[in-house]
Amino acid sequence: MKCIEITPPADIQTCIQLPSSKSICNRALIINALAGSTCRPENLSDCDDTRVMIEALTHMPETIDIMAAGTAMRFLTAYLSVTPGTHVLTGTERMRQRPIKILVDALRSLGAQIEYTENEGYPPLKITGKALERHSLCLPGNVSSQYISALLMIGPMLAHGLNLELEGEIISRPYINLTLKVMKDFGAKAEWTSDHTLQVAPQPYHPVPYYVESDWSAASYWYEIVALSKHEAVVTLPGLFAQSPQGDAKVAELFEQLGVCTQREGNSVTLKQTHTHTDRMEYNFVNQPDLAQTFVVTCAMLGIPFRFSGLQSLKIKETDRMAALIAEMRKLGYVLEESEGSVLSWNGTRCAPDESPAIDTYEDHRMAMAFAPAALCNSALRIRNPHVVSKSYPRFWEDLLTAGFRITQL
Ligand SMILES: O=C(O)C1=C[C@@H](OP(=O)(O)O)[C@@H](O)[C@H](O)C1
Ligand SMILES: C=C(OP(=O)(O)O)C(=O)O
Known part of the structure; x- marks a missing residue:
């Protein structure tokens, strides 16, 4: 040691x-990919959590190891659910103990194809991307805001957009607001419609030059x-x-x-x-x-x-x-x-x-x-x-x- x-x-x-902020980097990278941009956001962090995200989005290997990055695990789960291909998403031993059931249940209720390869409710996940048909769901807001951010970011890709209703106390709310901000910077229409409800319009992202704080x-x-x-x-x-x-x-x-x-x-x-x-x-x-x-x-x-x-x-x-x-x-x-x-x-x-x-x-x-x-x-x-x-x-x-x-x- x-x-x-x-x-x-x-x-x-x-x-x-x-x-630079890994939270902003990892949102901008996912959204940039969904926008079909050919340029990367500027001032990306060289930290592990952002490195694994760049690696995943650039090479899209069959098995994607995001190490210990919570944002990468949660955001890529949603991203891979709407992206063609089948991938296994895994991480460190600790990552395999961090719960993800709320997000998987939410994505499945939209029509996503996700399987647990080891323990029910925890990574690794096997995800096959497809067009998701449904657009409304209710999920707990009191465990991790990253589940909500992950869902919001794929909202513009769904045929009818996305309506989310959050149950219970909402934790880490500023991170949800950060997601909405980065989405809007890339041309999406996404907002709170009440204290516990969010709406994303089916309006695609546009590639934009992006500088990370x-x-x-x-x-x-x-x-x-x-x-x-x-x-x-x-x-x-x-x-x-x-x-x-x-x-x-x-x-x-x-x-x-x-x-x-x-x-x-x-x-x-x-x-x-x-x-x-x-x-x-x-x-x-x-x-x-x-x-x-x-x-x-x-x-x-x-x-x-x-x-x-x-x-x-x-x-x-x-x-x-x-x-x-x-x-x-x-x-x-x-x-x-x-x-x-x-x-x-x-x-x-x-x-x-x-x-x-x-x-x-x-x-x-x-x-x-x-x-x-x-x-x-x-x-x-x-x-x-x-x-x-x-x-x-x-x-x-x-x-x-x-x-x-x-x-x-x-
Ligand atoms: O969305 C994000 O970028 C983050 C949200 C927070 O997690 P929770 O929503 O799980 O509290 C925070 O702790 C984490 O470091 C980064
Ligand atoms: C909780 C953290 O990260 P994550 O959940 O994204 O792994 C953190 O950076 O403190």
């Missing part, structure tokens, strides 16, 4: 070119670094649009409570410390699940008790993120509590920290990236299997070196 040790710098003054979820680790720095810290992040369609752009507002202000100049933001923060933080992360790990680590390291709700989807992501956070924060001396399957809180309870803590990353890029900045509050911190960052941010460790962190391979 590989392990690195991170030693923090004193002052930080740096400019970091973030990777930097990743706001990746920006969150730089907010965390500025918040936790014991010395002067100024970080500039180019490529983040003023009116971002990414739900995780909320990070800028949320970090005001944790002592970081955001100055905007064109498509660039500069983060600085304000030296004031809240005494306690409460927030419902139902719309920004990917930010939860960043805020758990930041708040604890700043000694800010918190209660974070809306975390139910964390259990079915790259790992059970609730369990992983509880286990790894304990190594740093913080006792977190889980309740109701969706709430994680810290009321200030401490325990003896490990003498030289080594953080396990559970094949989860966000465990590595959310814990790395905690080095700023220790003289050094170890991270196991640091390569996991390649899922969304392959140059994360190089960027830490640019900012002045020292990284030693153990």
Whole structure:
């Protein structure tokens, strides 16, 4: 097993070119393919999740391995259902434990031909593409928004368009809005018709030149670094649009409570410390699940008790993120509590920290990236299997070196 040790710098003054958003890349790639475009969107990420999508759409092999990419698994399931040919869609061991029944049932109810090749309800899937005849369905909105995005994106290809009714609480709604935005950018007519219903017109996509914005979820680790720095810290992040369609752009507002202000100049933001923060933080992360790990680590390291709700989807992501956070924060001396399957809180309870803590990353890029900045509050911190960052941010460790962190391979 590989392990690195991170030693923090004193002052930080740096400019970091973030990777582009894998969420936007993977939507633009699917829609671009459905639009029959011969050009690729620009500024595509070189992260694993986007690489596997490009590979799949370019070569369309009989067996498509999307590794750990949730978006690729869900979006390609819908895409392959309307694309001629038969393909097996598979992924990592963890991907084969991430549920997909809701999406498969929904596509089957539209007429799709999909079989489970191993376990009912989970990848791998064998999909034969065909014209889907039906156009209306009802599905749960409280498990993963990626199922809904996947269905929406094929809506313009269906003879009568698509009407979706979502049952229950809708989680990750900004990601559905992001899907609608990218679809509209490519000429589709798709919108919310009420709080729980969506409609897509049978109006085909047009190929358009497309430029992908930097990743706001990746920006969150730089907010965390500025918040936790014991010395002067100024970080500039180019490529983040003023009116971002990414739900995780909320990070800028949320970090005001944790002592970081955001100055905007064109498509660039500069983060600085304000030296004031809240005494306690409460927030419902139902719309920004990917930010939860960043805020758990930041708040604890700043000694800010918190209660974070809306975390139910964390259990079915790259790992059970609730369990992983509880286990790894304990190594740093913080006792977190889980309740109701969706709430994680810290009321200030401490325990003896490990003498030289080594953080396990559970094949989860966000465990590595959310814990790395905690080095700023220790003289050094170890991270196991640091390569996991390649899922969304392959140059994360190089960027830490640019900012002045020292990284030693153990
Ligand atoms: O649509 C997307 O691009 C994503 C949606 C979210 O998943 P859920 O809808 O499963 O919460 C998010 O966690 C994931 O990283 C990316
Ligand atoms: C949950 C994530 O990704 P996905 O579901 O697309 O694998 C993530 O990037 O945090």
